[in-house]
Amino acid sequence: MEIVNFTPMPALGGGILIGLAAGLLLLTIGRVFGITGIISGIFNPVKGDVLWRFIVLLGLIGGAFIGTKVMGTDTALQLRSTPFLIVGGFLMGFGARYGSGCTSGHGVCGISRFSMRSILGTMTFMATGFVTVAIMTHLGLK
Amino acid sequence: MRIVSVLVSSLLFGLGLEIAQMTNPQKVIGFLNITEKWDPSLIFVMVGAILINTILFHLTKKKAKTLFGDVLQIPNKTDIDKSLLTGTAIFGIGWGMGGFCPGPAISGLFRGEPGVYIVIASMLVGMFVAGPVQKFLSK
Numbered sequence: 001m002e003i004v005n006f007t008p009m010p011a012l013g014g015g016i017l018i019g020l021a022a023g024l025l026l027l028t029i030g031r032v033f034g035i036t037g038i039i040s041g042i043f044n045p046v047k048g049d050v051l052w053r054f055i056v057l058l059g060l061i062g063g064a065f066i067g068t069k070v071m072g073t074d075t076a077l078q079l080r081s082t083p084f085l086i087v088g089g090f091l092m093g094f095g096a097r098y099g100s101g102c103t104s105g106h107g108v109c110g111i112s113r114f115s116m117r118s119i120l121g122t123m124t125f126m127a128t129g130f131v132t133v134a135i136m137t138h139l140g141l142k
Numbered sequence: 143m144r145i146v147s148v149l150v151s152s153l154l155f156g157l158g159l160e161i162a163q164m165t166n167p168q169k170v171i172g173f174l175n176i177t178e179k180w181d182p183s184l185i186f187v188m189v190g191a192i193l194i195n196t197i198l199f200h201l202t203k204k205k206a207k208t209l210f211g212d213v214l215q216i217p218n219k220t221d222i223d224k225s226l227l228t229g230t231a232i233f234g235i236g237w238g239m240g241g242f243c244p245g246p247a248i249s250g251l252f253r254g255e256p257g258v259y260i261v262i263a264s265m266l267v268g269m270f271v272a273g274p275v276q277k278f279l280s281k
Contacts, residue, residue, distance in 0.1 A: 004179040005172055007163065011183040014162025015190020021155035022191070023198025028147035030207075030214040033155060035244040036269070043270055055145055056152040057248055063156020064165050064249035071161055077250070078168050079257035080241055088240025089247070089261035091232050093268025096244055098276055099229020100219070103243045104155075106230065107188060110217075112195040117219060121226055125234030126174075132238030133174035 010071070022109055032113075034105025035060075036096040081142055095125075144210060156249045162187045165250040167241025174238050225276060236268070 022033035029052065031038075038053050068074040079085060096102040099121055101110060106125075110118020136142075163169045164187060172181030208214065237243050242250075242261045250258045 001176060001178065001180050003182065005169070005181040005183070007181075007183050008186050011162045011186035012190040014158040014160070014164065015187035015192075016194050017154050017158030017161065018187065019191035019194025019196075019198070021151045021153075021158060022195045023202070024147065024151040024154065026199060026208070026214065026216075027202045028151070028209050029144050030212045032216060033151070034217075035248065039244060039248075039266075040269055040273070043273060052145065052148045055148045056155075059149050059152025060156040060159070060245060060249045061251050063153040063158070064160040065156075065252040066153070067157045067160025068252075070157075071163075073160065073163060073166070074253075077166055077253065077255060077257070079255070080167065080171075080239070082257070082260060084239050085242075085257050085260045086264045088236045088238075089242065089264030090268040091236030092240055092243060092247075092261075093236070093265030093270075094272045094275075095229045095231065095233030095236055095268075096265075097229070097269045097272035099226050099231075099233055100217075101230075102233060102245070103237075104245050108191045108195055109199075111188075111192050112199045113216065115217070115220075117222060117226055120222055121230040124227055124230040125237060128231045128234030129174045129238040130176050132235045133171055134177045136239070137175055137178055 018104075018108060019112075022104070022112070032105065032109040034101050034109055036102045036105055037100075040097050084136075084141070099125075144212075147209075155245070158187075158191070159246055159249045165246045165253075167246075170243070170246070171238070171241045225280075229272075240264075 025031055025033045038056050042053050106118040106121040159165055173184035247261050
């Protein structure tokens with residue numbers, strides 16, 4: 001193994017903003033910043049509990065847009081090929097809801113609450129993520 | 143005021159994701175690529191986020207109410223069940239395969255890349271069917 005493209009300071013800085021964001025959402029509306037949960041709530045709408053979910057989606061897009069202007073990262077992305085985007089996207093969405101959370105819900109908010117479920121969940125998706133990428137890398141799949 | 147705070151916190155979240163370059167799947171795939179060329183940046187994102195959020199979470203929890211006097215809605219499940227392990231395992235496979243998780247996929251929408259639309263569409267279908275499938279299997 002060889003370490004490449006490591007950007008510790010922007011990573012730490014961005015992480016701190018994410019932690020602040022999640023803390024602020026709890027402090028103001030009493031919700032954890034789990035993006036899977038926020039999206040899933042739109043599928044089974046409860047009156048008076050929908051608008052904020054759309055605002056979160058808008059904010060996520062707007063915040064990243066501002067970020068590219070600040071960081072000058074507004075460049076084309078190198079994406080996986082379409083079949084992997086389709087299957088990967090489906091499995092990612094399916095698993096996130098089935099497992100009650102994703103990187104934000106389990107990884108950031110859950111671990112911050114010291115939730116054993118989220119710690120185990122995060123270890124599980126990291127492990128299967130490592131294995132998936134290892135297999136794809138060694139088979140030369142992109 | 144509540145809506146303004148939701149907007150501010152999600153703007154901060156999106157900004158953080160972009161500054162950390164988490165909307166770029168190459169950073170995510172690079173992190174998951176431990177057997178070859180490894181990019182540890184994602185760990186620093188997690189550490190920064192967890193450090194700050196742990197402090198804020200526990201301070202808020204002590205107060206038991208939000209700034210606006212609302213009740214905190216904190217997940218209270220504690221059982222380690224099959225759904226949790228199966229779901230997160232499948233999530234990790236999809237995360238490594240496509241290079242996206244939900245937040246960065248949504249945040250990356252502003253780029254207008256067709257590939258990101260494909261990921262979001264597939265993700266939404268996956269999330270949508272996960273509900274009924276889970277209900278069916280738990281019967």
